Amino acid sequence: MGQHKGFLTPEERARIMELQDLLIDRFVEHKEAVAEGQAARVEHLEAEIDDILREKKEIEKWATVGSG
Numbered sequence: 001m002g003q004h005k006g007f008l009t010p011e012e013r014a015r016i017m018e019l020q021d022l023l024i025d026r027f028v029e030h031k032e033a034v035a036e037g038q039a040a041r042v043e044h045l046e047a048e049i050d051d052i053l054r055e056k057k058e059i060e061k062w063a064t065v066g067s068g
Contacts, residue, residue, distance in 0.1 A: 007063040019056045023049065 008016065026049050033041040 008059070009063075012059050012063055016056060016059060019052050019059075022052050023056075026052065 026045055030042060030045040030049065033045060
């Protein structure tokens with residue numbers, strides 16, 4: 001993300017920070033769910049993590065495209 005940061009609007013930067021916070025929370029929850037053997041919760045959290053990463057990548061992609 002660092003290379004794209006200069007091209008992000010303040011709103012995009014704020015959303016990226018939000019998404020990073022969500023990712024941290026989901027990864028902690030995922031680790032706990034794995035440790036507790038909660039397969040369904042693990043699967044759900046993995047889907048959430050994928051969605052968050054997809055949104056983050058999309059924001060960064062459009063920021064890069066918009067700067068060219």
